[in-house]
Amino acid sequence: MKSKLWVISGVILMLLLLSACGQGAGTETSGSGEGTKTSSGAAANTKNTGQQQEGEDRIIQTEMGEITIPKSPQRVVGLSVVYPELLYALGIVPVAVQNYHDDFPKYLQEPFKNTMKMGIGKTPNFEAILEANPDLIIAPAWWSKKDYDQLSQIAPTVLLPEREEWPEELEDIAAVFGKETEAKQVLEDLKQHEKEGADKLHSLIGDETVLYVRVMEKEIVLNGPNLSRGAFVHKRLGLKPVSNFPKDETGLSISMEVLPEYDADHLIIQLDDEENSEIQKKYKDMMSTSIWKNLKAVKKNHVYLVGGKEWFNLGMAPLADNYVIDDIVAAFEEKNK
Structure with a gap:
């Protein structure tokens, strides 16, 4: 077990070093886009920083403060058994998700044929998340807040608030990806x-x-x-x-x-x-x-x-x-x- 933890720590350190190098040699960015907010309140608000370049990154306001995420994430990990459905309803196929059953339900089996199943547990499967190589992680704050530091070292991590009903969760996720119109249509x-x-x-x-x-x-x-x-x-x-x-x-x-x-x-x-x-x-x-x-x-x-x-x-x-x-x-x- 200790050897696995050393491997994970080493990979995280490597990712951090690569990230730091990339930022040091990066291109100057300029801001674009106006703030977006879900009707239910506190999800993710796009913020115009005056420092972003079109098509690069954007800064959003989350429960953990401002974070920088890709403008168009390509490798998304969803840490909730309902997030896979909410993501796919918005046209996003995640690279790795939590799952309760051994197989995905029928309506997700074909689109998720290449999606990694990570099971469920009291803590995220950090090793599997690293293997998935995400560029964005979304997770419920009530479950993942304790693991935020570790998750955010792997990839930008957006913690979403606990909601009473799933339409509010859908709107929260849509705000992160700029897909409010798609959520309304769903x-x-x-x-x-x-x-x-x-x-x-x-x-x-x-x-x-x-x-x-x-x-x-x-x-x-x-x-x-x-x-x-x-x-x-x-x-x-x-x-x-x-x-x-x-x-x-x-x-x-x-x-x-x-x-x-x-x-x-x-x-x-x-x-x-x-x-x-x-x-x-x-x-x-x-x-x-x-x-x-x-x-x-x-x-x-x-x-x-x-x-x-x-x-x-x-x-x-x-x-x-x-x-x-x-x-x-x-x-x-x-x-x-």
Whole structure:
């Protein structure tokens, strides 16, 4: 382990020396561009310094103060499991990202075929980041502030503020890359897609009730309208929840015996990881019970199996949301013609 740390330290030192030499022999730069700011406030503001040259670097204001970044970064590392989606939604393919599952979701597999997976952890994988040779790193401040000094020695690092909703995160990232127009279009396109999906679903089942059930390794969770996932299904796509779902609850962890109390006309069943053998077994065991077989939706063949990594970022990123809309509509069309 010590030898690896010496290697990493040596590479960082070399990068710093090369950077210093490059700055000493660099071209004089002159400023261009006006300040940009996201509607949510404190992301990255382009600053006219009067010392930059068109097409070279620019200075932005971040949570860690002013930093210089490339005007058009070519090798971006994203240190968050949702940043890969937000970057790609803006037309940026990162060279390395964090990932929760072994594989990227279907909608990222082709564009990310050459993107390095770094897994997740309490601290960034500095060795992998060095190997990726980034010219810009973006990371959430709440997770990466403690590692900022080490990250910024590898490449300019922009720490982004914690946000309540992903559209604000998208706008923060867009401000760093000067892609505010693209971010606005992403949001408008998704809103239109949601409307089309909601209209189609209403034409298929009208006001019949829907229960969204997430089967996990340790528990069964009912997602209600107040949770981000449940809100997407029930509020944004307009699928009617069961009337007795507790109004002040976001989700309910239940035993199988309780499921008949929320006997909906339709069941959306999400397997938390479709490749997990324990989850597969749990679902098969559920289906073998008399409780399951007597559910209204089961009797009418109105059970829709969805799942896994494609739904992992539902309610947290635009590509996942778009995928889920198509997934739900296709599942309901198949059984409600």
